[in-house]
Amino acid sequence: MHDKLTLYGWHLSYFTGKVLCYLRYKQILFVDQPVSLLTLVWRIKRKTGAAVMPVLRTPAGEWIQDSSIIMDRMEVLYPQRPVEPPTPVQRFASSLMEAWGDEWWIPMAMYTRWTHPENDALFEKEAGNSLLPHFPAFVQRRAAAYVASTLRGYLPSVGVRPEQYALMDGWMARMLDLLDAHFAQQPYLFGDRPGVGDFGLVGSMYGHLGRDPWPARALIAPRLHLRAWIDRMSHPVDTAGHGEWLAGDRIAPTLAVIFRILFKEFVPMLEGINRQVKAALPGLVPGKALPRGLDDVEMPMGEGRFRRMAMPYTLWMAQRTLDVYRAMNTQGQAQVRDWLDSVGGSHFLELDIPRLRRSGLRVVPE
Numbered sequence: 001m002h003d004k005l006t007l008y009g010w011h012l013s014y015f016t017g018k019v020l021c022y023l024r025y026k027q028i029l030f031v032d033q034p035v036s037l038l039t040l041v042w043r044i045k046r047k048t049g050a051a052v053m054p055v056l057r058t059p060a061g062e063w064i065q066d067s068s069i070i071m072d073r074m075e076v077l078y079p080q081r082p083v084e085p086p087t088p089v090q091r092f093a094s095s096l097m098e099a100w101g102d103e104w105w106i107p108m109a110m111y112t113r114w115t116h117p118e119n120d121a122l123f124e125k126e127a128g129n130s131l132l133p134h135f136p137a138f139v140q141r142r143a144a145a146y147v148a149s150t151l152r153g154y155l156p157s158v159g160v161r162p163e164q165y166a167l168m169d170g171w172m173a174r175m176l177d178l179l180d181a182h183f184a185q186q187p188y189l190f191g192d193r194p195g196v197g198d199f200g201l202v203g204s205m206y207g208h209l210g211r212d213p214w215p216a217r218a219l220i221a222p223r224l225h226l227r228a229w230i231d232r233m234s235h236p237v238d239t240a241g242h243g244e245w246l247a248g249d250r251i252a253p254t255l256a257v258i259f260r261i262l263f264k265e266f267v268p269m270l271e272g273i274n275r276q277v278k279a280a281l282p283g284l285v286p287g288k289a290l291p292r293g294l295d296d297v298e299m300p301m302g303e304g305r306f307r308r309m310a311m312p313y314t315l316w317m318a319q320r321t322l323d324v325y326r327a328m329n330t331q332g333q334a335q336v337r338d339w340l341d342s343v344g345g346s347h348f349l350e351l352d353i354p355r356l357r358r359s360g361l362r363v364v365p366e
Helices: 014-026 037-048 067-077 088-103 106-114 117-131 137-152 162-183 196-209 213-220 224-234 238-242 253-283 312-326 330-342 346-350
Strands: 005-009 030-034 055-057 063-065 296-301 304-309 356-359 362-365
Touching: 005 014, 014 067, 014 088, 014 196, 014 224, 037 055, 037 063, 055 067, 063 067, 067 088, 067 196, 088 196, 088 253, 088 312, 088 330, 106 117, 106 137, 106 162, 106 196, 106 213, 117 137, 117 213, 162 213, 162 224, 162 253, 162 296, 162 304, 196 213, 196 224, 213 224, 253 296, 253 312, 253 346, 312 346, 312 356, 312 362, 330 346
Parallel strands: 005 030
Antiparallel strands: 005 055, 055 063, 296 304, 356 362
């Protein structure tokens, strides 16, 4: 039996980056194990039911899949340096920020990686070395090219479509500026220490925007405070665990601006997915998972409208945040409602999501 945790993933991977930053911050000893083709399609799929990354194997032989579930489990096993704010508004907002970082930013990460050939060499090298270690370089390149082609095939489903490129460019420029302005005022989202929301947001920033050559050079490098936050998340220092959350359960004005945008854009996407899920339920065999993707859903984005495939899994992430609210006492819930009123987010609590449980990369109505 191994005496350390083993994290199976790639540094190129959106959600592996999230978990890497989390484990480093928590100062949990782990083995950083690149995923080979054999491990991915045989061991991981056999243990978790899906060929996915990251997966965390515990010394007791437990295989944990899904970045949020990994963090939940580690918070129980390693309570030092907690990442959940203790006060209701920050705890709720941090959970919501994790959902937004996990789900809303996927098109941005896919767009910046796969529409700029400058990034191809890094992906080819790292993916090839990981998939087929010890194989000749030309075989590794072919394997990496196959994976790259498969991932490019997902672009239209997540909304990375040529007619939407300009809209995404404009949205990212504004949002990255807002994040840069926030990190100019404080080191993390909710104060002087990182929370769940920071780790949700860093998924797109660590493996994609902050590491791929084109976005790192063109989008992140000019925004010095955002770059510094990514570096703090990637290589946390000991003092980060001794920082304080923003006093008085406050949300910084620089972050409140971002939440107002989130409620105008992300919640309409959730509402659209929810309508499709409810429409699909009568024809679904009891106990069967919903499809990975449904029809297109349209929502506001910046100055325009954005379309992408509706992913029921996104509702499971929203359900987690609603569960944070439901677990609070009456006073805590009232404080959250007051904050939501102040940033135009009251309609989030009105989401009537059918109860869902996660099953690999899909969700099953309970």
